[in-house]
Amino acid sequence: MTVKLNTDELRWAIVCAPDDEPTSALARRLHLDYPTTYEFRARVKRQGWICPLKARACLDCGQMMLMSALGGAKRWCQACRPVAERRVQQARSRTKYEAMQAASGPASRRWERWTEEERRYLLEHQNELGTPAGVARVTQHLGRTYAACMAMLYKGGLRDVDAGSNPEPTQ
Numbered sequence: 788m789t790v791k792l793n794t795d796e797l798r799w800a801i802v803c804a805p806d807d808e809p810t811s812a813l814a815r816r817l818h819l820d821y822p823t824t825y826e827f828r829a830r831v832k833r834q835g836w837i838c839p840l841k842a843r844a845c846l847d848c849g850q851m852m853l854m855s856a857l858g859g860a861k862r863w864c865q866a867c868r869p870v871a872e873r874r875v876q877q878a879r880s881r882t883k884y885e886a887m888q889a890a891s892g893p894a895s896r897r898w899e900r901w902t903e904e905e906r907r908y909l910l911e912h913q914n915e916l917g918t919p920a921g922v923a924r925v926t927q928h929l930g931r932t933y934a935a936c937m938a939m940l941y942k943g944g945l946r947d948v949d950a951g952s953n954p955e956p957t958q
């Protein structure tokens with residue numbers, strides 16, 4: 788049973804093998820087939836330790852980036868990445884917010900003030916607001932939308948704002 792020479796760890800193990808270790812023994816030790824091991828070892832001897840590269844433009848600023856052709860493609864340069872990843876994260880939570888809002892029951896009590904009992908119910912069931920099924924249950928019980936429940940929890944002072952742990956896009 789042989790494995791493919793497809794990780795940098797395996798390639799590096801070949802590079803680091805002692806010169807006097809026969810290629811057949813090296814191939815056996817790494818569970819590689821002999822021709823692949825021989826070919827790679829000979830190439831490293833000839834050219835040195837090289838890694839195929841590919842070039843790609845940063846999706847945001849267009850600056851060309853060089854990266855290993857073996858790993859996953861980088862989408863952003865180092866300067867753009869933090870902002871870009873935050874943007875992706877925000878889009879993800881906006882999508883989730885919209886899905887939860889869509890799961891809301893009818894807002895039959897929309898114009899009525901929240902009673903103390905409703906507020907207590909919401910506080911006790913707030914963990915259920917993480918899934919569409921839970922949202923449907925809680926909002927139907929209250930006759931209020933997901934948005935109204937979240938607003939009561941986070942902006943209505945019902946729950947101490949726990950900054951960052953549950954980012955909620957503002958409308």
Ligand SMILES: [Zn+2]
Nearest residue numbers: 845848864867
């Ligand atoms: Zn960039």
